[in-house]
Structures are given as C-alpha cells and as structure tokens.
Amino acid sequence: MNFKEELEKYQQQINKELEKYIKKPKSPEETLNQAIAYTLMGGGKRLRPILVLATYQLFKQDIEKSIPYALAIEMLHNFSLIHDDLPGIDNDDVRHGKPTNHKKFNEATAILAGDALFNFAYNAMSEDLMHSQPEELNRKTKILNEFTKVVDRMIAGEYLDTEWEGRKITAEELKYIHENKTSSLLKLSVRMGAILANCTEEELNKVTNYANKIGLAFQIKDDILSEEGDESVLGKPVGNDKKLEKCTYVSQYGLQGAKDILNQITKEAVSELDTFGEKADFLKELAFYIENRNK
C-alpha cells in the first residue's frame, strides 16, 4: 500500500466508526442530531484521529483498541470548529466549502451541536474505560486527564486568538496561541496512541518531539494557505488574515521565510522517527503531506 492508499484506508475506517457512533434512533431532537452529523461527517481530513491510529500502530497491531480515542479527538476538533465559526467568535460563513453549522442551521443549534460533540468525546472515552482491563486503567485515566488539560489550553488559545484580533502581537504571543490552540491537539493525538500502546518513556519522548514539530508545521502551512491558497480547493476565503491584520507566520516572517521554516521543521520532525525504522514510514510521509497539502 502506498501512502495515499494507507491514508484513505485510515480515513474510511474513521468515517465508518464515526457513522456508527452518531447513528441514533429517531427522536424529538432529530435536527440537533443532523447538525452534529453535518459538521462531523462534513469532509474533514481526519488528521488527528489518523495520528492516534498510526502512532498506536508503531507499537501494536490491534488497532481497534485505539479507535475510541481517535474518535474522541476528532469529535473534540469538530466541536471547536463549530464554536470558533460562531458569529460571536470568528463569524465564518463557510467551512470545507459548505455553509458553517450556524449558517446551515441556526445559532442555538450550532452552539448546542458543538456542546454535544464536545461531550461525545468524553462519552467515547468513558465507554472504553468502562470496558477496559484493570491493568489498562492506569494508562487510560492518564490519557483522559491529559485530554482535559489539552482542551483547557485549546480554549485559552482560541480565547486569545479572538481577544488579540486586530492588534499587533509579538512573535512570543503568536507562539503561545499556536501552541495552545493547534499544536497541543496534534501532540495529544500522537501521545494518546503511544501511551495506549504502552510504549517506553524514551519512545514517548521521540513521538512527542515529532508531534511538536508537525504541530508547528501544520500551523505555518495554515498561515501560508490563508495567504496564497486556492479558495476553491481550500473551501474558505483566502486573504482574510491580512485583511483582519491577524498575526501569522507569514505576517511575521514573510511568505518565503515561512516556507523555509516549514521545510526545515518538517525535516526535523521526520528525523525524530528514524529510530523506529520502516514502521514509521507512514508517519514520516504524513509530515510531508502536512508540508505539501493544498487544503
């Protein structure tokens, strides 16, 4: 299987499991369930859950054991997209080339669909905890706790992203937002897979370093796409960052400067995985995929 096939296989597996999860009998709150499905099944790249599964598979083969945590991080991510898009926050009308949740439904529905997805994440993990072997519970409660801490940072990052909009911020402040809002989730994804698979401390450090670097790469690439991406591919307007005078890697280092940092950091991420040999090929390719993606 080449990288693209493997990526699609992971995506299909995640989509199938998400579909299963949100399939509910008809109920009075039907429209709320539709709003949840609209965003959750709305064509995301599934990068975060793929990181969980692929990192788990660095160490173990029984991939189904990592599925609940893969779903949880994707649900969390979709919750944050819905709330970030709200009129009171970023006020975005389009996401993945379609109307945002509050545009398609309404604001109340979008707020509550976000809340519900947030809770789904904890439900998925708690279901797994209930059905775990005693010897797994230490690792899994550790993951749950790390999850809650990362979410806390993600919300703080989103808050500052809104709070500081339209004013010049320092490179240090930019880093603080990105680390909290974006990188921390990619790091969590990788760490969940690794901790679940019961890897060693040294192995955990390696994959954590990899995750930190692709997290940074991801954000830099986002900033580059926001500046020069293709609107029709990206599915959202381009050039808004500049219009809003948002502080980004491009505004700080220029377009070429940002590209150079991206290239350097991607190489560093990949070399963190050398110790794992061939088994790490997919995660290495994933780093290049993040560098070269056009959406």
Place this chain on the structure above:
Amino acid sequence: MNFKEELEKYQQQINKELEKYIKKPKSPEETLNQAIAYTLMGGGKRLRPILVLATYQLFKQDIEKSIPYALAIEMLHNFSLIHDDLPGIDNDDVRHGKPTNHKKFNEATAILAGDALFNFAYNAMSEDLMHSQPEELNRKTKILNEFTKVVDRMIAGEYLDTEWEGRKITAEELKYIHENKTSSLLKLSVRMGAILANCTEEELNKVTNYANKIGLAFQIKDDILSEEGDESVLGKPVGNDKKLEKCTYVSQYGLQGAKDILNQITKEAVSELDTFGEKADFLKELAFYIENRNK
C-alpha cells in the same frame, strides 16, 4: 445543627473547594479566567453538589472523597447557565440579579468560558480517577459514563426548549424537556453520591426515586416562581414564560394545580427516604426547601 446551618456549611465547603480549583497563576487569558469565576462564584444555591455530598453522607463519613464529583456537577451546571443565557439561545440579560456572562464580558468570552467550565467538570473527575484505588475504579468509571449520558440528555433538552419556544406543546413534550434538561441532573447528583459510597442496588433505587421526585418538584417550583415570584428576590424577570407562551406546569395545570402537584410529589420524595432513618433528615428537609424556596 439545624437544616439551615447544615445547608450553609455545605455551601461554604463547596465554595471553598471551587475557589481553590479556579485559582490560577496570572496568564495572558486572565479575562477568560475572570469570566469563568464570575459565573461559577456568582451566588448559586449549590443544590446539585449538595445533593452529591449529602447522599454520599447517607452511607459514608469521609465526605472529601465525593468533593470532585460535587464540583464537577456544579461546573457542568454553570456551563449550561452561561450557554443557555447566550443571545443565540435564551438571550437573557440577568442571572442571580447580575448581568449574564455575555453582558458582563462579551459573547466570545461567554461561549469559551462555558466551554472551559464544561471541561473543568471532566478535569475534576479525571484528576480523581488518576488518584483512585484500583478497587474504586469500576464505580468511578461507571459514574463518569453516566455523567456523559446525562449531559447528552441535558443538551437535547435545552435544544428542544429553544426549538419549541413560542408554540403550544403537549404535556408529554413538556415532560420530555424537563426530564432531560433538569431532573436528569438532580438524579445524577444523587446517584453519583450513592454509587461513590458503594451502596447496595436497593439503596440506589430508593435514592434514585427520591431524586426523580425532587427533580420534578424543582421544575414545577421553577415554573411557579416564574409566574408569581418576587423579581427582586429571584434576580430575574417574572412573567416571561407567559409572554413567550412557554409551556410550563402553570400553563398546563394552572397555578393552584401546579402547587398541588408540587406538594404531593414532595411528600412522595420524602417518604422514599424513610428506610434510612435519621441520617436522611437533611435530604428530607432539602425536599421541603425545594418546595418552599422563593428563588
């Protein structure tokens, strides 16, 4: 100690623990932390966490063991208040006699403060899980899972409360909203305390019946207060339900009819606890307190 003193002792204990929890070092997201504290420490009755502690004390004395779950349910409750008050949902300006969170701060801050409080609830429980004895973990993961399911229902209830506003709804629909949005949380509070204390199935059934009845009583009393309460005591406008043609117990059964049901259901709640003898005095008084409260 009489009932009032005991109630205040519980409230003080909860407030002290919440203060401890939200005390954070100075950070760039200072204002977000202030918004969280503004609502969380804004003078709630602490009914839900008191139910956790008092039910736990029906069976065991080491009350500190139930504190994380008491905090979690109060954090959850405050998250739901902030989000329900948002312009996109109930659009309320006043809560506990003070400006609502989005009025005091702004909409983005309120949405994110709500999200953060929601997450605090899971963080408090996950911290406790991490530091639990292996033999407690079965009970505690069961509680966590039940918590996620109740939240799911709470969000669905709030959704329908908004969705169905301004149209005539049936008594059955009214019941569906109340059970999901309000009663389920009181029931969860009581059950968390009981399950934590490792009570028997029979004892759990008894306190669950009690909880179902006070949950219903709580909602009926809310509807009565919304109709004839004292605005200055209640801290929110009176008569809005009628104006919005909201379906309530008062609109369904009339003011006197609602009061009769409230009285009957409170007596039934109290009698569920007879089997526990004197130890249940506080919970019995609490049922009367719910019936007779003026805010």
